[in-house]
Amino acid sequence: MNFSFLGTYYQFFITGIYITIILALIAVVLGSILGVALTLLRRSKYKVVKLIGDIYVEFIRGTPLLAQIYIIYIGVPALFSGMDIPDLAVGAIALSLNAAAYISETIRSGIEAVSKGQMEAARSLGMSQRTAMFDIIMPQAFKNILPALGNQFIGSIKDSSIVSVIGVAELMYETTIVRGNTALGLEPILVASLGYLVLTFTLSRLLGIVERRLKTSDRR
Amino acid sequence: MIVVKDLHKSFGKSEVLKGIDVTIKKGEVVVVIGPSGSGKSTFLRCLNLLETPTSGNISVNEQDITAKKVNIDKVREKMGMVFQQFNLFPHKNVSQNICHAPIKVKGLKAPEAKSLAIELLKKVGLLEKVEAYPSSLSGGQQQRIAIARALAMKPEVMLFDEPTSALDPEMVGEVLAVMKGLAKEGMTMVVVTHEMGFAKEVGDRILFIDQGKILEENNPKEFFGNPKHPRTIDFLSKVL
Numbered sequence: 340m341n342f343s344f345l346g347t348y349y350q351f352f353i354t355g356i357y358i359t360i361i362l363a364l365i366a367v368v369l370g371s372i373l374g375v376a377l378t379l380l381r382r383s384k385y386k387v388v389k390l391i392g393d394i395y396v397e398f399i400r401g402t403p404l405l406a407q408i409y410i411i412y413i414g415v416p417a418l419f420s421g422m423d424i425p426d427l428a429v430g431a432i433a434l435s436l437n438a439a440a441y442i443s444e445t446i447r448s449g450i451e452a453v454s455k456g457q458m459e460a461a462r463s464l465g466m467s468q469r470t471a472m473f474d475i476i477m478p479q480a481f482k483n484i485l486p487a488l489g490n491q492f493i494g495s496i497k498d499s500s501i502v503s504v505i506g507v508a509e510l511m512y513e514t515t516i517v518r519g520n521t522a523l524g525l526e527p528i529l530v531a532s533l534g535y536l537v538l539t540f541t542l543s544r545l546l547g548i549v550e551r552r553l554k555t556s557d558r559r
Numbered sequence: 560m561i562v563v564k565d566l567h568k569s570f571g572k573s574e575v576l577k578g579i580d581v582t583i584k585k586g587e588v589v590v591v592i593g594p595s596g597s598g599k600s601t602f603l604r605c606l607n608l609l610e611t612p613t614s615g616n617i618s619v620n621e622q623d624i625t626a627k628k629v630n631i632d633k634v635r636e637k638m639g640m641v642f643q644q645f646n647l648f649p650h651k652n653v654s655q656n657i658c659h660a661p662i663k664v665k666g667l668k669a670p671e672a673k674s675l676a677i678e679l680l681k682k683v684g685l686l687e688k689v690e691a692y693p694s695s696l697s698g699g700q701q702q703r704i705a706i707a708r709a710l711a712m713k714p715e716v717m718l719f720d721e722p723t724s725a726l727d728p729e730m731v732g733e734v735l736a737v738m739k740g741l742a743k744e745g746m747t748m749v750v751v752t753h754e755m756g757f758a759k760e761v762g763d764r765i766l767f768i769d770q771g772k773i774l775e776e777n778n779p780k781e782f783f784g785n786p787k788h789p790r791t792i793d794f795l796s797k798v799l
Contacts, residue, residue, distance in 0.1 A: 454644075454646075456642055456644050456646040457646060457648065459609055459640075459642070459646065460640075460642060460646035460647075460648070460705075461648075461660075462609070462632075462635065463607055463609065463635055463638070463639075463640035463709075464635070464636075464639075464659075464660035464664065464708070464709070464712055465632050465633070465635045465636035465660060465664040465665075465712060466632070466660055466663060466664055467632050470663055470664070474659065474663065475648055478650050479648075479649065479650055482650065
C-alpha cells in the first residue's frame with residue numbers, strides 16, 4: 340500500500356467530495372419534493388393522473404439508473420435543441436428524478452401503514468380530506484418511514500457516483516483521474532470509499548437524532 | 560332530527576343493509592343491538608357517510624345528506640362519532656387531540672379551544688391528563704378522551720360504534736358512566752352496543768337489527784320484558 344500520492348492529489352478528492360455533496364443534496368431535497376408531488380398524483384381520484392404517476396414509478400424502478408442518466412444526458416439536449424445544460428445539472432436532475440420514484444414508494448407505504456381509523460376519526464370531526472391528510476396522516480406516516488427514507492438518502496449519495504459516466508467531476512470521476520495519473524489501482528478507490536463512508540455515516544447519525552426526537556414526543 | 564328512508568348498503572355482492580327505515584328525534588337515546596355481522600355498525604357509519612349508502616335517503620335536520628352536492632364536512636361537524644378502537648391521534652397530546660378540529664375546522668382561537676378542552680376534560684374526569692399522550696393512557700381513559708374530542712365540536716348528535724367492545728371489563732363502567740351523563744343532559748345519541756344493561760337503563764328506544772333489517776323496535780321495558788319477534792327472543796335468550 341502506498342498513499343504517498345495523497346500529498347500531490349488530495350485536492351482532487353476534496354473537489355470530488357464537494358461535487359458529490361452538491362449532487363446528493365439536490366437529489367435528496369428535489370427528490371423529496373418531487374416524491375411528495377408524485378405521491379399526490381398517484382393518490383388522485385382522476386384515473387389518468389394516477390396512471391401517469393404509476394407508469395413513471397414503474398419505469399424508474401424497472402430500468403437501471405445508468406440508462407436513465409444516458410436518456411436524460413442525450414435526450415434532454417435533443418428535446419431543447421440549442422440549450423446548453425451543464426453536465427452537473429443533468430446529473431442532478433437524473434438523480435432527483437430517480438430518487439423521487441423511490442421516495443414516492445416509501446411515502447405511499449408509510450401512508451398505507453397508518454390505520455384507516457385515523458382518517459375516519461379526522462373526517463368524522465369535520466376535517467376536510469386535505470386537512471386530515473396533512474395534519475393527521477402525513478405526520479404519522481413520516482415517522483413510520485424515516486428509517487426507510489434514511490436508506491433512500493444514503494442510496495442517493497452512493498448513486499451519485501454513477502453520474503461520473505457523463506463527465507460530472509464528482510468523487511468517483513476525480514478518483515479515476517488520480518488512478519490514471521498515479522498508476523495505482525487500489526489505493527485511490529480506498530480513499531474515495533472512505534470519503535463516501537464519512538458522508539453516509541454523518542447522514543445516518545443526523546437521521547438517528549431526528550428519529551429519537553420524534554420518538555420522545557410520543558411518550559412523556 | 561334524523562330520518563332514514565329505505566337505506567340499502569352493499570359491499571360488492573353482499574347486501575349488508577336491506578332497507579332500514581327509522582326516525583330519531585331530538586334528545587332521544589336510540590340503542591342498536593343485534594348479532595355480529597348484522598349490519599348495525601354499517602348502519603351507524605352510514606349516518607355520517609363514513610359508508611356511502613347504495614340507495615335510500617338520510618336527512619339530518621331536514622337536509623338530505625345523501626344528495627350529491629352536500630358539503631359532508633359541514634354535516635359531520637354536527638355529528639360526533641366515537642369508535643370501538645378510540646382512534647385518538649397518537650402524535651398529538653390529549654389537549655391537541657381535543658383542540659385540533661375546533662381550531663382547524665371551526666376557526667376557534669387557541670385559548671378558547673384550550674379552555675373548552677379543559678371544561679370537557681373535567682366532564683370526563685381526566686383533567687390531570689391534559690398534557691399526556693394517548694399511548695400512556697388506558698383504554699378506558701382513551702375512550703373518554705375520544706368522547707371529549709367529539710364533544711368539542713359541539714355536535715347535535717353523538718354516534719357510538721361499540722364504544723366499550725375493545726375495553727378490559729373493569730374499564731367499561733367508566734365509559735358508560737360518561738355516556739349516561741351525556742344522555743341525562745339531553746344529548747341525542749345513537750349507540751351500537753352489546754351492553755344490555757346500558758340499553759335497558761339509558762335507552763329510550765331499542766332497535767334490534769339482524770340480516771340487514773330492523774326486526775323489532777320498542778322501548779326498553781317492552782323490548783326486554785316482552786320481545787315479539789322469534790329472532791329477538793332467541794338473541795335475548797343467548798345474551799341475557
